Amino acid sequence: MIEHGTPDVTPATVDVRPDxxxxxxxxxxxxxxxxxxxxxxxSCHVSAGEFxxxxxxxxxxxxxxxxxxxxxxxxxxxxxxxxxxxLERWSSHRRVRNGMRWVDEDRGVFPNLTxxxxxxxxGKPLPRSxxxxxxxxxxxxxxxxxxxxxxxxxxxGGEQRMLALARAIAARPELLxxxxxxxxxxxxxxxxxxxxxxxxxxxxxxxxxxxxNVRLAVKYAERAYxxxxxxxxxxxxxxxxxxxxxxxxxxxxx
Amino acid sequence: xxxxxxxxxxxxxxxxxxxxxxxVYGLMNVxxxxxxxxxxxxxxxxxxLTASGAPFWVGVVAGAAAAGVAGLxxxxxxxxxxxxxxxxxxxxxxxxxxxxxQQLLRIVFGPSAxxxxxxxxxxxxxxxxxxxxxRLLFLGAAILVLAALTVAFTRxxxxxxxxxTMDGADKAEAVxxxxxxVYMATFIVGSAVAGLTGALIAPxxxxxxxxxxxxxxxxxxxxxxxxxxxxxxxxxxxxxxGGLSSLMTTFLDATTAQVIVLAAVVVAIYFRPNGLVxxxxxx
Ligand SMILES: Nc1ncnc2c1ncn2[C@@H]1O[C@H](COP(=O)(O)OP(=O)(O)OP(=O)(O)O)[C@@H](O)[C@H]1O
Ligand SMILES: [Mg+2]
Numbered sequence: 195m196i197e198h199g200t201p202d203v204t205p206a207t208v209d210v211r212p213d214x215x216x217x218x219x220x221x222x223x224x225x226x227x228x229x230x231x232x233x234x235x236x237s238c239h240v241s242a243g244e245f246x247x248x249x250x251x252x253x254x255x256x257x258x259x260x261x262x263x264x265x266x267x268x269x270x271x272x273x274x275x276x277x278x279x280x281l282e283r284w285s286s287h288r289r290v291r292n293g294m295r296w297v298d299e300d301r302g303v304f305p306n307l308t309x310x311x312x313x314x315x316x317g318k319p320l321p322r323s324x325x326x327x328x329x330x331x332x333x334x335x336x337x338x339x340x341x342x343x344x345x346x347x348x349x350x351g352g353e354q355r356m357l358a359l360a361r362a363i364a365a366r367p368e369l370l371x372x373x374x375x376x377x378x379x380x381x382x383x384x385x386x387x388x389x390x391x392x393x394x395x396x397x398x399x400x401x402x403x404x405x406x407n408v409r410l411a412v413k414y415a416e417r418a419y420x421x422x423x424x425x426x427x428x429x430x431x432x433x434x435x436x437x438x439x440x441x442x443x444x445x446x447x448x
Numbered sequence: 449x450x451x452x453x454x455x456x457x458x459x460x461x462x463x464x465x466x467x468x469x470x471x472v473y474g475l476m477n478v479x480x481x482x483x484x485x486x487x488x489x490x491x492x493x494x495x496x497l498t499a500s501g502a503p504f505w506v507g508v509v510a511g512a513a514a515a516g517v518a519g520l521x522x523x524x525x526x527x528x529x530x531x532x533x534x535x536x537x538x539x540x541x542x543x544x545x546x547x548x549x550q551q552l553l554r555i556v557f558g559p560s561a562x563x564x565x566x567x568x569x570x571x572x573x574x575x576x577x578x579x580x581x582x583r584l585l586f587l588g589a590a591i592l593v594l595a596a597l598t599v600a601f602t603r604x605x606x607x608x609x610x611x612x613t614m615d616g617a618d619k620a621e622a623v624x625x626x627x628x629x630v631y632m633a634t635f636i637v638g639s640a641v642a643g644l645t646g647a648l649i650a651p652x653x654x655x656x657x658x659x660x661x662x663x664x665x666x667x668x669x670x671x672x673x674x675x676x677x678x679x680x681x682x683x684x685x686x687x688x689x690g691g692l693s694s695l696m697t698t699f700l701d702a703t704t705a706q707v708i709v710l711a712a713v714v715v716a717i718y719f720r721p722n723g724l725v726x727x728x729x730x731x
Binding site for chain 2: 264265290296298304306307316
């Protein structure tokens with residue numbers, strides 16, 4: 195294992211869970227765009243059923259880490275492993291079929307497909323154990339049924355995120371990664387969607403929540419990572435982070 | 449009546465020719481300069497098979513298959529390597545492929561024209577006028593193929609997967625769709641449709657290694673004028689280009705007709721830069 199680039203920052207708290215249960219394990223990952231390196235040796239992990247927050251200011255590399263983990267940005271050194279398997283050379287769709295899911299900042303709905311088609315197409319390519327029924331989703335999200343014949347582009351931002359979340363959870367992934375999920379949404383809608391997310395989490399869904407909205411993230415997460423300038427600068431329980439005003443000031447509050 | 453039939457057949461030919469190009473461009477953003485040569489491959493397949501005694505329609509199916517296989521090779525050997533680079537490089541690379549195919553055909557079959565006789569001869573009576581039976585069959589086949597493509601695209605789960613990938617390969621991958629495979633399948637289908645068109649055109653044309661180039665220009669114009677993003681886009685383009693040129697050649701000499709059609713294209717693109725119907729930005 196390549197060890198260079200590992201941040202020389204000591205975690206404030208020792209990891210509370212043993213590593214062997216890790217679903218996703220990121221080890222000393224370096225990645226970037228063109229000549230620039232954004233991730234300077236990032237290590238983190240999410241265990242099965244865990245709710246983890248990844249927080250940090252604008253432009254520190256959170257979305258870049260998501261791209262590296264989901265197979266859209268090559269990992270230059272270090273490794274991303276999924277249930278112990280190194281994902282090097284795994285295409286994104288293969289990761290999805292093996293139980294990984296994500297909702298990007300741009301929500302990832304298909305704008306020119308109808309709501310119903312958006313749900314149908316996202317369930318189809320999956321192995322049988324992950325496949326779902328569109329009808330069952332619509333039972334849980336009456337609003338989506340109401341608008342099922344509408345183009346997804348005509349939905350509001352909140353509805354699009356509901357659509358993205360609904361179809362992601364319906365596929366019963368083992369890990370769901372959400373990038374800036376609360377951005378631009380009314381608090382009431384965020385509450386509603388988070389409730390859905392937490393229910394799935396209680397049923398065993400692992401969650402990695404990438405957020406600028408620190409208060410939201412640490413409120414629901416068990417564990418949190420703080421990122422700054424392409425490195426993980428803090429790791430600990432969400433509770434400890436909630437109480438650590440100095441740390442919040444230093445890395446998070448703008 | 450004669451004019452109406454001529455115009456209709458011309459629109460059908462133009463639309464069928466543009467269909468494969470449109471599928472590939474609309475989905476993959478790849479301007480396939482070798483489209484005309486895939487059409488030529490379909491035509492030569494019919495030449496070979498009918499010369500060796502096979503029925504014409506067997507030749508048509510084989511023509512589509514041969515072009516599909518050629519398309520598979522082009523995708524796997526050239527285009528796949530250029531997805532990340534995009535636009536201009538795929539255009540140049542497929543142009544290179546076009547020239548290679550032309551020269552190969554020339555080496556194998558020689559530069560001179562070959563002819564295929566139509567599976568049916570003579571004329572049929574359509575509402576009082578007599579019209580070439582083969583052209584009527586061609587029209588029927590074209591409508592059948594286009595209808596099948598439309599249904600597949602809008603009503604089947606295969607079409608749904610393609611439309612999703614058209615909305616963004618990244619998004620498609622994020623729901624578990626193998627976008628590379630969708631690209632490949634789409635390119636094969638687009639190529640097969642080109643081959644089918646070439647096979648159907650063979651009895652109406654002289655089959656030469658360069659025949660594709662003369663048809664492909666029209667197909668490009670259809671895609672440009674119609675735009676992308678709607679199934680009606682190529683239809684609009686084909687009506688303008690195929691329809692107008694057929695209409696004009698009825699009254700004027702071929703050169704003047706061509707000039708008028710090109711003028712209409714320029715005007716259409718000037719006023720509707722995203723296409724007559726299309727929504728997506730082409731340029
Ligand atoms: N496609 C790209 N090409 C080049 N540089 C990029 C690209 N995407 C992001 N960057 C750069 O990488 C750095 C990290 O960006 P990233 O999007 O990962 O940050 P982030 O933590 O997600 O920020 P935000 O909270 O604003 O979403 C930034 O400096 C950004 O300018
Ligand atoms: Mg981001």
